[in-house]
Amino acid sequence: MSSRIFSSRGSGARLARTFSKPASQQQEHTVSRAFFTSAPSSVQSASQTITRLALAISAGLAAGSLVTLIPGPSPQLCEPASTSEADKAQKRENGVTENSPMRLRMESMIRAKQQEIVEALEKVDGKRFVVDAWERPAGGGGTSCVLQNGNVFEKAGVNISVVYGKLPHKAILSMRAHHKSLNASVDSIDFFAAGLSMVLHPKNPMAPTVHLNYRYFETMNEDGTPSAWWFGGGTDLTPSYLFDEDAIHFHKTLKDACDRHDPTYYHRFKKWCDDYFYIKHRNESRGIGGIFFDDLDDKEPEQLLAFSTDCLNSFLPAYLPILSKRKDMPFTLEEKEWQQLRRGRYVEFNLIHDRGTAFGLNAPNPRVDSILMSLPLTASWQYMHSPKAGSREERLLEVLKNPRDWV
Amino acid sequence: MSSRIFSSRGSGARLARTFSKPASQQQEHTVSRAFFTSAPSSVQSASQTITRLALAISAGLAAGSLVTLIPGPSPQLCEPASTSEADKAQKRENGVTENSPMRLRMESMIRAKQQEIVEALEKVDGKRFVVDAWERPAGGGGTSCVLQNGNVFEKAGVNISVVYGKLPHKAILSMRAHHKSLNASVDSIDFFAAGLSMVLHPKNPMAPTVHLNYRYFETMNEDGTPSAWWFGGGTDLTPSYLFDEDAIHFHKTLKDACDRHDPTYYHRFKKWCDDYFYIKHRNESRGIGGIFFDDLDDKEPEQLLAFSTDCLNSFLPAYLPILSKRKDMPFTLEEKEWQQLRRGRYVEFNLIHDRGTAFGLNAPNPRVDSILMSLPLTASWQYMHSPKAGSREERLLEVLKNPRDWV
Numbered sequence: 003m004s005s006r007i008f009s010s011r012g013s014g015a016r017l018a019r020t021f022s023k024p025a026s027q028q029q030e031h032t033v034s035r036a037f038f039t040s041a042p043s044s045v046q047s048a049s050q051t052i053t054r055l056a057l058a059i060s061a062g063l064a065a066g067s068l069v070t071l072i073p074g075p076s077p078q079l080c081e082p083a084s085t086s087e088a089d090k091a092q093k094r095e096n097g098v099t100e101n102s103p104m105r106l107r108m109e110s111m112i113r114a115k116q117q118e119i120v121e122a123l124e125k126v127d128g129k130r131f132v133v134d135a136w137e138r139p140a141g142g143g144g145t146s147c148v149l150q151n152g153n154v155f156e157k158a159g160v161n162i163s164v165v166y167g168k169l170p171h172k173a174i175l176s177m178r179a180h181h182k183s184l185n186a187s188v189d190s191i192d193f194f195a196a197g198l199s200m201v202l203h204p205k206n207p208m209a210p211t212v213h214l215n216y217r218y219f220e221t222m223n224e225d226g227t228p229s230a231w232w233f234g235g236g237t238d239l240t241p242s243y244l245f246d247e248d249a250i251h252f253h254k255t256l257k258d259a260c261d262r263h264d265p266t267y268y269h270r271f272k273k274w275c276d277d278y279f280y281i282k283h284r285n286e287s288r289g290i291g292g293i294f295f296d297d298l299d300d301k302e303p304e305q306l307l308a309f310s311t312d313c314l315n316s317f318l319p320a321y322l323p324i325l326s327k328r329k330d331m332p333f334t335l336e337e338k339e340w341q342q343l344r345r346g347r348y349v350e351f352n353l354i355h356d357r358g359t360a361f362g363l364n365a366p367n368p369r370v371d372s373i374l375m376s377l378p379l380t381a382s383w384q385y386m387h388s389p390k391a392g393s394r395e396e397r398l399l400e401v402l403k404n405p406r407d408w409v
Numbered sequence: 410m411s412s413r414i415f416s417s418r419g420s421g422a423r424l425a426r427t428f429s430k431p432a433s434q435q436q437e438h439t440v441s442r443a444f445f446t447s448a449p450s451s452v453q454s455a456s457q458t459i460t461r462l463a464l465a466i467s468a469g470l471a472a473g474s475l476v477t478l479i480p481g482p483s484p485q486l487c488e489p490a491s492t493s494e495a496d497k498a499q500k501r502e503n504g505v506t507e508n509s510p511m512r513l514r515m516e517s518m519i520r521a522k523q524q525e526i527v528e529a530l531e532k533v534d535g536k537r538f539v540v541d542a543w544e545r546p547a548g549g550g551g552t553s554c555v556l557q558n559g560n561v562f563e564k565a566g567v568n569i570s571v572v573y574g575k576l577p578h579k580a581i582l583s584m585r586a587h588h589k590s591l592n593a594s595v596d597s598i599d600f601f602a603a604g605l606s607m608v609l610h611p612k613n614p615m616a617p618t619v620h621l622n623y624r625y626f627e628t629m630n631e632d633g634t635p636s637a638w639w640f641g642g643g644t645d646l647t648p649s650y651l652f653d654e655d656a657i658h659f660h661k662t663l664k665d666a667c668d669r670h671d672p673t674y675y676h677r678f679k680k681w682c683d684d685y686f687y688i689k690h691r692n693e694s695r696g697i698g699g700i701f702f703d704d705l706d707d708k709e710p711e712q713l714l715a716f717s718t719d720c721l722n723s724f725l726p727a728y729l730p731i732l733s734k735r736k737d738m739p740f741t742l743e744e745k746e747w748q749q750l751r752r753g754r755y756v757e758f759n760l761i762h763d764r765g766t767a768f769g770l771n772a773p774n775p776r777v778d779s780i781l782m783s784l785p786l787t788a789s790w791q792y793m794h795s796p797k798a799g800s801r802e803e804r805l806l807e808v809l810k811n812p813r814d815w816v
Contacts, residue, residue: 134793148792159792283770283777342787349788350781353760354770363690363761370690374757377790380749381756384786385555385566386541386778 085192085226086141086166104303105194108218109164112198115314116162120147122318127152141166146372150379154329159375160200169193180297181230192222201376207341209328210241212321216310233306234296237317238275240289242341244398248324249290253408255320256293263309271295276405281351286402288351340395342382349381492599492633493548493573511710512601515625516571519605522721523569527554529725534559548573553779557786561736566782567607576600587704588637599629608783614748616735617648619728623717640713641703644724645682647696649748651805655731656697660815662727663700670716678702683812688758693809695758747802749789756788
């Protein structure tokens with residue numbers, strides 16, 4: 003049995019649901035997919051592509067915005083088989099413990115968090131995620147969980163990606179700006195990357211879109227020990243209608259998580275988030291921010307794994323109370339149209355400005371559906387749209403043009 | 410009176426309609442806007458922004474995809490007042506004749522074609538375009554004509570832009586790849602650019618989206634005579650449902666226009682179009698092509714103006730018969746959804762790959778609404794959507810992945 007089988011909760015289920023195993027119990031060459039009759043026909047028809055998908059994945063990158071951690075030239079994806087094989091053997095024989103390499107601990111942690119988040123979101127929505135799980139033949143793999151046209155979510159994606167690859171010389175030079183320990187005298191370096199990325203677009207225009215991404219990157223010596231390594235990540239909120247109490251609650255929950263690890267983190271990472279998620283050509287932020295960090299190696303890896311775990315643990319408490327208050331609020335057609343225009347801005351940021359998306363799409367044989375999972379199901383562009391003076395829409399724009407401190 | 414007033418045809422008109430004068434009769438500092446009660450409320454509310462718009466335009470670029478003609482570093486938009494002033498005086502005193510500088514002849518031609526196209530499209534749709542006309546204080550300006558939520562068109566934009574500016578040294582070096590006559594020993598060169606760009610997104614999924622852009626660029630000596638100059642342009646079709654007879658008619662009409670000027674043009678420009686409008690990360694073309702050319706200076710300017718005029722004249726005969734056959738065809742909800750997914754691909758190309766859009770958005774103080782006028786009113790992204798085997802949707806994808814010769 004190559005994956006854990008969940009018995010379906012829905013009476014309409016035609017296939018048993020599959021979910022990838024925790025990293026400690028994985029087998030290789032898993033490619034599984036399940037769908038449910040409650041899913042829209044467009045999702046069901048996607049199951050026809052399973053063979054093509056498996057082929058594409060075996061040759062390609064399946065990273066989503068995970069790839070923000072690799073700036074500059076594209077990595078090659080020829081596998082450094084020795085390390086990934088050793089990791090696989092260790093997972094099989096010993097499981098993942100506190101003594102395992104950070105690679106395996108991060109992978110194990112994000113797989114557990116993916117499952118927690120997916121299960122919590124399914125309880126809220128009432129519909130199930132479609133799960134695609136795979137491994138790459140020589141190590142690494144991923145799991146995409148996507149829910150489209152749900153009761154609460156227009157589109158929700160929670161993705162894991164794990165990559166073993168080789169960094170070419172140019173990428174090494176580029177990364178040395180932040181990581182002086184990288185050896186620039188070699189032609190290539192083996193690397194490992196693992197990340198969890200998530201975007202939720204609720205249907206109700208009063209309920210905000212939310213995004214998160216937590217990732218770990220390391221380059222490896224020939225014996226599999228890490229040379230350079232770092233953590234990156236962030237969580238940010240994009241409302242169409244701004245409720246100050248929601249913004250305060252969201253930021254406060256993230257700040258509490260940061261403060262448990264470093265008193266400077268929240269302030270620095272809040273600013274970094276405002277700077278990163280900025281739609282330059284519109285002179286406005288994508289949303290009301292949150293936290294964002296990259297190249298983080300200022301503490302022991304153990305401590306930064308704990309910090310990343312804490313950030314991921316803070317997501318459901320930061321977001322679910324907001325969603326719960328907003329998901330069933332009444333709204334007008336005009337408010338839905340405004341949400342669609344804001345979704346258009348989301349598309350603009352992700353396609354024009356997001357470095358992770360650009361990197362992913364430029365990689366050889368990109369898994370485009372995983373990378374563009376972040377895009378909303380629907381979006382709109384109107385010529386010369388401008389909110390009425392004194393309206394809630396105008397107030398949102400004012401805040402997006404002048405980011406605030408919420409806590 | 411700073412602009413020609415058209416009496417409104419619609420009984421519900423609240424304001425007289427304004428349309429910019431032909432170049433030969435223009436006055437400076439025109440900023441005019443009209444709207445009609447038949448327009449959707451979102452369009453009407455845009456009229457509130459007229460003051461902000463006028464300010465933005467006076468400082469910015471208003472080019473749309475016109476700007477594909479300026480590769481590399483951004484031009485400065487400080488005005489070379491002498492040439493634009495001289496041009497303005499000449500227009501005022503003598504009008505535009507065959508003896509006028511090519512700048513004025515091109516501007517006059519595209520203004521006339523804009524008006525012809527807008528009037529023809531209004532007859533088809535039954536609704537009126539909203540017209541924004543402006544001049545930049547020291548020369549140049551533009552007219553945006555946009556129709557949203559029409560009877561036939563979901564969104565239609567027909568834009569003129571005229572720019573007098575200064576090319577910085579880096580841009581000169583970049584342009585010298587194609588234009589050896591450019592003087593690379595100077596810090597900057599005065600330039601002129603004028604173009605007409607148009608995108609039509611019909612509502613009916615059986616009716617194809619169409620795009621065109623024709624432009625003229627020149628650099629000027631101190632006495633206002635041209636040093637380097639070239640023409641660029643193209644017309645291309647993007648169906649959601651492919652009717653071979655439409656593709657053949659469209660390409661044949663363009664080929665006839667090309668053949669009247671050079672027997673090699675159609676073949677070369679058809680290939681160039683396929684190469685340019687290619688969505689690399691999807692391994693598919695944006696549409697079924699047409700023609701595309703740039704840096705064209707292989708004949709006398711007189712001949713290339715005639716060629717560009719002929720291409721523009723061929724647009725209505727190439728497109729209207731197709732639109733007429735398709736605009737009222739019955740369609741299913743699934744077919745509308747497929748159109749929305751194809752609109753998503755259109756957005757991907759324009760935001761990720763189109764050099765003109767990128768250039769426009771990176772220019773100082775871009776007029777974003779004019780540049781992104783090309784985006785559809787609505788678009789959609791579904792995770793892992795795949796057409797059914799043997800379906801019309803699958804056949805379209807097959808053609809987009811393997812561009813055909815249609816004539």
